Amino acid sequence: MSFSPRISRRLALTALGAGATYALAVQTPRARAAEGRPKYFIGIYMPHGVARELWVPKPGFEIAYPDSSLAPFADAATYGQSFREQILTVEGLDLTAGMAASTSGHDGSRVLLTGSGGNGRNASLDQFLAVEQGLGQGLPLSSLVLGVGRPDPALGFCISYAQGGSALPKIIDPAQTFQQAFAQWVVGSDPAALAKAATERKQGKSLIDYWRVELAALRARAPASERDKLDQHATALRDLEQRLEGELGACTPPHAPDPATFPLVQAYQGGEPYFDTVTDLQVDLLVQALACGVTRVATLFLNDLSRTHVDPALPDDVHIDVAHRYESAGRDGQGGVPATWQALARQNRYTYSKIARLLQRLAERQLLQDTALVALSDMGDPARHSSRQVPALLAGGWGGRLKGGRHIDLGEHGTPNNRLLVSIQQAFGVESEAFGQAADPAIVTGALDLA
Amino acid sequence: MNRAPIALGALLAFACGSASEDTHAPPAAQTLLAPALRRLSVAELELAAGNVLGAPIALRDSLPPDARQADFSRNIAQSVDSLTLRQLYDATRRASESATLPTPSCAALALPNDENCKTELISALATLAFRRAPSREELARLHPLFDEGAENGTFRDGAALVLRALLASPQLLYEASLGEGATQQGAVPLGQNELASALSFLISGAPPDDALLSAAAASQLTNGTERYAQAVRLLSRAETMAQFQRFVEEWLGLVQLPQLAKSNTVAADFGPLSRALQVETRSFVADVMAAQAGSLQALFAGGYSFVPDEVAPLYGIQPVPAGTRVSLREFGRVGILQHGSFLSVFAHEAESAPVLRGKAVLTRVLCRKIPAPQELGIDLMFPAPDPNATTRSRFERHAVDPQCKSCHAQLDPVGFTFENFDAVGRRRSTDAGLPVDTRGSITLNGSSLEFKDSAELSQAIAESEELRNCAARQVVRFASGRVDERAETAFVAEVATLPFTWRASLLGLFLSYVKSDGFAWRVSP
Numbered sequence: 001m002s003f004s005p006r007i008s009r010r011l012a013l014t015a016l017g018a019g020a021t022y023a024l025a026v027q028t029p030r031a032r033a034a035e036g037r038p039k040y041f042i043g044i045y046m047p048h049g050v051a052r053e054l055w056v057p058k059p060g061f062e063i064a065y066p067d068s069s070l071a072p073f074a075d076a077a078t079y080g081q082s083f084r085e086q087i088l089t090v091e092g093l094d095l096t097a098g099m100a101a102s103t104s105g106h107d108g109s110r111v112l113l114t115g116s117g118g119n120g121r122n123a124s125l126d127q128f129l130a131v132e133q134g135l136g137q138g139l140p141l142s143s144l145v146l147g148v149g150r151p152d153p154a155l156g157f158c159i160s161y162a163q164g165g166s167a168l169p170k171i172i173d174p175a176q177t178f179q180q181a182f183a184q185w186v187v188g189s190d191p192a193a194l195a196k197a198a199t200e201r202k203q204g205k206s207l208i209d210y211w212r213v214e215l216a217a218l219r220a221r222a223p224a225s226e227r228d229k230l231d232q233h234a235t236a237l238r239d240l241e242q243r244l245e246g247e248l249g250a251c252t253p254p255h256a257p258d259p260a261t262f263p264l265v266q267a268y269q270g271g272e273p274y275f276d277t278v279t280d281l282q283v284d285l286l287v288q289a290l291a292c293g294v295t296r297v298a299t300l301f302l303n304d305l306s307r308t309h310v311d312p313a314l315p316d317d318v319h320i321d322v323a324h325r326y327e328s329a330g331r332d333g334q335g336g337v338p339a340t341w342q343a344l345a346r347q348n349r350y351t352y353s354k355i356a357r358l359l360q361r362l363a364e365r366q367l368l369q370d371t372a373l374v375a376l377s378d379m380g381d382p383a384r385h386s387s388r389q390v391p392a393l394l395a396g397g398w399g400g401r402l403k404g405g406r407h408i409d410l411g412e413h414g415t416p417n418n419r420l421l422v423s424i425q426q427a428f429g430v431e432s433e434a435f436g437q438a439a440d441p442a443i444v445t446g447a448l449d450l451a
Numbered sequence: 452m453n454r455a456p457i458a459l460g461a462l463l464a465f466a467c468g469s470a471s472e473d474t475h476a477p478p479a480a481q482t483l484l485a486p487a488l489r490r491l492s493v494a495e496l497e498l499a500a501g502n503v504l505g506a507p508i509a510l511r512d513s514l515p516p517d518a519r520q521a522d523f524s525r526n527i528a529q530s531v532d533s534l535t536l537r538q539l540y541d542a543t544r545r546a547s548e549s550a551t552l553p554t555p556s557c558a559a560l561a562l563p564n565d566e567n568c569k570t571e572l573i574s575a576l577a578t579l580a581f582r583r584a585p586s587r588e589e590l591a592r593l594h595p596l597f598d599e600g601a602e603n604g605t606f607r608d609g610a611a612l613v614l615r616a617l618l619a620s621p622q623l624l625y626e627a628s629l630g631e632g633a634t635q636q637g638a639v640p641l642g643q644n645e646l647a648s649a650l651s652f653l654i655s656g657a658p659p660d661d662a663l664l665s666a667a668a669a670s671q672l673t674n675g676t677e678r679y680a681q682a683v684r685l686l687s688r689a690e691t692m693a694q695f696q697r698f699v700e701e702w703l704g705l706v707q708l709p710q711l712a713k714s715n716t717v718a719a720d721f722g723p724l725s726r727a728l729q730v731e732t733r734s735f736v737a738d739v740m741a742a743q744a745g746s747l748q749a750l751f752a753g754g755y756s757f758v759p760d761e762v763a764p765l766y767g768i769q770p771v772p773a774g775t776r777v778s779l780r781e782f783g784r785v786g787i788l789q790h791g792s793f794l795s796v797f798a799h800e801a802e803s804a805p806v807l808r809g810k811a812v813l814t815r816v817l818c819r820k821i822p823a824p825q826e827l828g829i830d831l832m833f834p835a836p837d838p839n840a841t842t843r844s845r846f847e848r849h850a851v852d853p854q855c856k857s858c859h860a861q862l863d864p865v866g867f868t869f870e871n872f873d874a875v876g877r878r879r880s881t882d883a884g885l886p887v888d889t890r891g892s893i894t895l896n897g898s899s900l901e902f903k904d905s906a907e908l909s910q911a912i913a914e915s916e917e918l919r920n921c922a923a924r925q926v927v928r929f930a931s932g933r934v935d936e937r938a939e940t941a942f943v944a945e946v947a948t949l950p951f952t953w954r955a956s957l958l959g960l961f962l963s964y965v966k967s968d969g970f971a972w973r974v975s976p
Contacts, residue, residue, distance in 0.1 A: 102826040145534065150710075152516040166530045169515030180537060204540075206599055207616050213592060215621045218488070221629055223976035226488050229530050233621065236536040243537065268712045270722065307712060317714065317800050324833040384830035 037429050038372035038399040040290050041135065042358070043113050043126050043299040045159045046351040048323040049379035050391040053336065054345035057089060057407045067341075069348035070393075072356035079360040085405040086359060086368065088394040088450070092410025093417045095378070095387040097438040104387035106156045108378030110167075111387070113159045113299070115418035115436020115444055121165040121228065122437050125421050129428055130297040131235055132163065140246035140294045141181060142239050146282050147172045147301035148275055149267035156378075160299045162235070164228025170301055173265045174257040174281035181289045183256070185248050204244040208237055249293025257281050272307040279303070279354050287361035290371075302354060305347055318347055323382035331412050344382070351375075352393070359395055369397035372427055374420070388414055394450075401427050402450070415448070422447040455741040457686040457695065457958065478968035480637030482941035486629040486973045489932050490529040491652070492517050494697070496539075498657040498690065500618050503579045504546055513542040522701045525652075526932040531624060543618035547611040563601035563609055572610055573597060580617035582658050583644035583667070593617075626652055634975040641971055643667035650678055650965055653930050654685045656694040675966040682965045686958075692737055695745065695957065699736045702925045703787065703815055705729075707796045714801035717874045721795075724875065727761035728792040735787065738776070745957030747922055750787055751816075752913035754780035765791055765877045783871060783878060785906045786913065788812065794869065794876030802874050803842050803882075806849075806859070809866030816912060818921035821858055829854050841882040843867050864891040868905035919946075919954050926960045930970065938969055945969075 050069060057063045063070040063084060073083040095108050101117020103110050111117060113124035122128070126143055129135040136142030145160045147170030158167040171177050188194075215237070219230045262278050264270040271278070279302065286298050305311055306318040315321035322343045329336030355375055362368040373395040380389030389412070394402060421435040426447055436444040491499055493514050501507045515535055520526035557568035573593045577585040593613050600612030617623060628649055631642030641649065647667040651659035659667070663681055671677045685691055700706050708729055713721040734757035736750070743749045758777050763770045766784065771777055779785070787793060797807040813819040824831045834845040846866075849859035868891035873879050880887060889904040895915050902908045912918050923946050924939040931938060946954045946963055953959030964970055 099825070099828075102823060104825040105823075105831050107825075142533065153518045162530070162532060164530070166528060166532070167518060168532050169518075169534050171534065179541075180534070200544075203599060203612055203615075206596060207540075207612070207619070210592060210596060210616050211619065211621065214589075218621045218625065218627070221627075222488055223486050223629070225485060225976070229488060229490075233531040233536075236531050236533040239533040240536055240540060268710045317712075320800060320833070325835075381830075384832055385825075386830055387825075 036400050038396070038401065038427055039296060039370035040367060040372070040396075041126055041129050041297045041424070041428070042286070042371060042373040042396075043124075043159055044355060044358075044373065044375040045109055045112065045299075045301045046348070046355075046375055046377045047302065047304040048318070048344065048347055049326075049377045049382040049386075050348050051326060051328075051341040051344035052091070052331075052380075052389070052391075053329055053333075053338070053341045055089070055348060055391060056091065056409075061405050061407060067345050069345040069352055071349060072353040073359075075356065078353075079356045081360070081363065083356060083359045083363075083395065083404075086395055086397065086402075088402060088404050089407045090392040090394065090410065090420065090448070091389060091407070092412065092415055093390050093392055093420060094414035095390060096414065096416035096443050097418060097436050099387050100438055100440065100443065103155075105385035106378070108387045108390070109156055109159050109301075110161070112376045112378060112390075112417065113421065114161050115416070115421045116165075116438065118155065119165075120161075120437040121163075122161075122435075123163040124159060124161040124299075125424060125435065126160055126297050126299050127162055127168070128435075129425070129430075130295075133425075133428065133430055135296050135428065136239075136242075138242070138246070139296060140184075140243045140248070141289070142235075142242065142295065143297040143299070144177070144181060144286060144289055144295050145170050145299050146177060146286060147303075148279050148282060149265075149271060149303035150301075151266075157301065159301060159376075162232045164232055166229075166232065172278070174262060174278055174285060175259050177282060177285045178254065178256050181285060181294045182248075182253055182292070184243065186253065186256075201244050205241065208241050208244070211237055246294075249291075251288070251292035253292060254285060254288045257285070267303065273309065275303050275308050276310045280357065283354060283358045284361060287358065287365060287367065290362075290367055291365040300358075302351055305350055311346055311350060314343060314346055322347055326381065326383040328381050328383070355393070355395070362396065370399055371396035372398045372402070372424060374424065376417070390417065392417075392420060398427050408448075408450070410448075416443045418444045419446050419448045423450055455737075457691060457740045458742075458744065459683065459686075459958070460742070460744040477635040477638040477640075478972050479941075480974045482937050483638055483969060483972050483974040484628075484931050484933070484935055484938050486639070486976055487527045487932070488625040488627055488629070489525070489527045490531060490625055491623075492524040492529065494524065495652055495656055496624070499580075499582075499623055500543070500546070502658050503576060503614065503617055503623070506551060508542070508546050510539070510542055513538050519701075519706075520932070521928060521934060522704050522706055523929055523932065524697070524701060524706075525929055528932075531621075536619070539619050543615050546618065547614040558606065558610060561606040563604065563606050565606060568606070569594070569597055569609065573613055576610075576613060576617055578664075579658075580620055581622040582648045583664070589622075628973060630973045630975070637975050638972045639975045640673065641973065643670055643672050646672040646678065646971060649930075649970070650681060651685065653965065654682050654694065654961065655688045655691040656697065657688065657690045660685075660688075673971070675968075675971065678971070679962055679966040682962055692740060695740045695961075696733045696736045698925075698929050698957070699750070699787070700732070701929070703793060704796055704811060705732060705792050708792050711795055712800055713795070713875055716801050717877070721875065724761055724765070724791075725795065727759040728790065728795060728876070730759050731756060731762055732787065732790050732792040734774075735790070740958065743956075744952075744959065745961075747918055747955050747957065748913045750913075750957070751918065752786045752910045754778060754785050756784065756790065762791055765875065767878055780906070783904060783906050786909045788816070788869075788905060788909050788912075789872070789876070791876030794872045795874065798874040798876075800874065803870060803872065804874075805842065805846055805866030805870060806862055807866070808869045809862035809864070812865050812908075812912070813861060816921060817915075817917050818924050819861075821862065824855075827854070827858075838883055841870070841885050841887065843870050843882070843888055861894075865893050865908065867891045868902055868908045871904060922957065923954070923960050926957070926964050927969070930961075930964055942967060942969055 054067045055069050064074040073087050076082045095111040098104050098111030098117045103117035114120050130143040145168045150157050151170050151172045153167035153169045160168040262274040289295050304318050326340045326344045327337040375393040380386045418436040434445045438444050493511050497510045517524040518529050520528050558572050561568040596612045596616050597609035601609030626648050630639030644667050647659040647663045708725050739749045755776050755778050760770045797811045798804045849855040868889050870887045871889045892901045920943045923943050927939045927942050
């Protein structure tokens with residue numbers, strides 16, 4: 001098995017030309033990284049909000065206290081090192097643009113990376129960076145959109161949205177993740193196989209050229225209302241071209257995952273016992289895709305622990321019997337039911353353990369410092385299905401821009417999550433003070449002070 | 452399962468006068484849909500690609516699932532995203548390598564330089580893929596691909612690359628309803644080939660056949676009566692029954708059935724049961740379509756079903772031979788709203804869900820608009836469990852909470868009528884050890900009606916004009932792939948002029964829509 005250690009120069013030039021219709025606010029990704037900016041973006045959805053009582057760090061950013069949901073990040077024995085200094089927690093964010101458009105509760109994941117409600121037409125931050133800002137240009141995949149349990153792009157089950165506002169489907173099968181990210185390049189050194197791959201690349205390019213002409217003919221007849229749809233199709237063609245022409249960077253390629261270890265992958269169709277395995281594989285493949293130069297942008301939609309039996313201490317139905325039963329003490333710390341905090345914190349701790357594994361893998365590949373990771377939930381208090389006070393975990397080095405080991409409390413009055421998205425895009429060099437869509441410009445404008 | 456084809460039955464006597472007269476005058480533009488491109492659903496793509504390949508192709512395990520709008524898989528929001536295109540690319544490459552070239556006969560023995568056979572083959576394949584005769588320019592763009600494929604290879608290699616090009620061509624992937632020809636008073640008619648595809652995909656979920664393409668070539672589809680005749684002809688296609696079953700399942704939200712989980716306390720193994728519930732509903736819908744032209748009265752209050760063995764214990768009956776029509780009225784199940792499929796979808800994992808059931812009836816069956824709590828700024832709170840209280844009593848606090856009252860005064864009295872069915876639709880007489888109370892009420896056609904249970908509710912709904920109007924709206928949503936208030940209102944007004952048997956049947960509504968101006972015209976962009 002051999003891999004080229006370089007990115008195709010010709011492809012890089014082609015991609016720049018293809019992206020010329022967009023206003024590129026930044027230089028090439030390689031140039032941005034050289035300027036001390038993050039090179040990789042990872043967006044993660046976590047279910048069920050958090051038990052605030054066991055999520056907020058104690059003074060001194062103590063996160064290893066009993067029942068703390070953030071404890072995995074201080075668990076050096078399990079994850080190779082403590083990531084306490086590589087994470088920053090933010091509380092006080094509201095999904096304001098979503099609430100203004102009646103996109104909240106279980107639909108709130110729509111808002112997390114878009115900063116807009118169900119009627120929004122802008123791309124989510126990951127796709128904005130990958131496609132519109134060129135972070136994914138010149139690579140085999142402009143982005144990887146992964147999930148666990150449900151592949152369908154239904155409202156409430158997606159965080160990645162294309163320009164135009166359509167939800168992107170997720171890959172939930174690790175075998176498919178491998179197939180999409182690596183299999184094409186695992187050709188080997190057999191001359192016949194290499195020749196076949198070369199023919200496939202050449203013919204694939206001819207097919208793409210043909211489809212582009214046909215798409216342009218269709219576009220010429222289509223009304224303006226259909227342009228977003230056709231633009232997305234054109235983006236898909238460009239991605240396919242990149243996949244055909246791109247080459248892996250220098251890396252140790254992964255082995256194909258063994259499907260026997262996850263015979264079923266769909267929620268409610270028998271996949272639950274394998275979600276833990278699937279999540280680990282998706283995490284590992286994601287990091288390997290970054291390390292091998294397959295992509296620089298990824299999202300991961302995590303599932304809950306319902307019927308997985310991973311944690312025997314939790315009820316079978318985590319959604320109803322944990323999330324719905326949570327009784328918070330609120331910000332004033334009065335009342336609430338501690339047992340319900342502990343149950344929800346167990347779910348949260350499981351989710352964070354997977355993110356800790358992701359940080360561990362990034363660190364092993366020397367990618368952590370250059371990664372900007374954000375993990376968000378669609379709810380603050382899940383029993384109320386509240387889109388207020390949603391938790392945010394920022395992690396990675398952000399190219400040296402993120403100072404971790406801290407907790408930022410934005411207060412109880414609610415700061416639009418758009419501010420966080422603005423901060424992230426600015427970290428990547430996008431010189432804009434706004435992200436998302438809302439009738440009130442104040443919702444989408446302004447950045448967080450993360451200093 | 453009933454395998455009889457769909458028949459006009461009672462509609463036949465009224466066929467001649469069943470829809471608006473054919474006129475050459477353009478319809479009022481303000482009631483027309485906007486032009487659109489609709490990416491085919493995965494099920495449609497399978498049939499469209501299979502038509503080109505001349506052999507079935509399974510794409511549903513390769514492509515991402517459909518993005519649904521209001522649960523309908525046919526919708527204009529579907530797009531060709533990167534993952535879908537990559538998966539399609541891989542799947543069609545595999546298919547083209549294994550396909551037996553369907554036409555023409557010369558292809559089997561032709562050499563790569565056989566120009567006549569090449570020309571014939573490309574034209575035949577492109578016609579199948581584009582669902583119309585390709586233009587000279589379109590054919591010219593395919594020839595170099597054939598030559599590239601055949602270079603250092605065989606005739607078949609050339610054909611394989613053309614096949615790959617066509618199977619992921621935008622012309623195959625989208626159903627275009629853009630309109631062709633001169634704008635008339637703000638309206639533009641769909642082209643003949645656009646009409647052929649729209650009609651075929653709507654009625655049978657499949658691409659147009661030769662007869663329909665011939666009618667298009669002869670410019671016959673401008674005529675509503677001809678469209679009607681073609682639609683009636685398509686009723687005998689094998690795919691058509693699946694299309695009507697799909698419509699009912701998507702309309703009523705039953706497509707969510709495979710994605711449900713149920714607690715072991717209500718179903719030891721819900722997977723097999725849920726599949727059996729799906730079989731029951733599909734069998735019932737097939738019978739209603741075949742034997743009763745899709746009568747809404749039969750669908751919602753027919754009083755019978757076809758009960759698989761796995762479902763019989765749930766319904767409290769003895770197993771019967773497959774395909775046996777069983778009267779269920781005496782068991783409180785009069786129609787599809789008392790099917791285990793509907794009752795399971797609109798329930799929680801371990802308990803009934805009167806709010807979900809009430810909302811499904813009001814919004815899906817009657818097309819009423821009920822705002823979500825989030826739209827009103829209300830936090831959605833799930834009532835706390837109480838082993839000593841019935842579900843109804845736990846939810847009845849809605850009736851006194853001033854924030855909740857305005858909507859739940861409509862929702863809950865409808866949802867409570869189903870309280871004699873648990874989370875999987877098993878009939879029960881007690882809840883939490885207390886007798887269930889299934890009394891409820893609804894306002895229908897301006898009259899406040901009270902019921903002792905959901906069977907009585909279903910009977911009243913089945914006979915209501917509100918159901919018939921809602922079904923007409925849902926047909927427009929399914930056909931157009933969008934929610935368009937003006938187009939729906941126009942069709943509802945149109946069907947109000949039809950004989951009762953037409954507007955009271957799904958078949959009558961579909962055929963009327965195909966014949967209508969709203970189907971055949973678009974507003975000029």
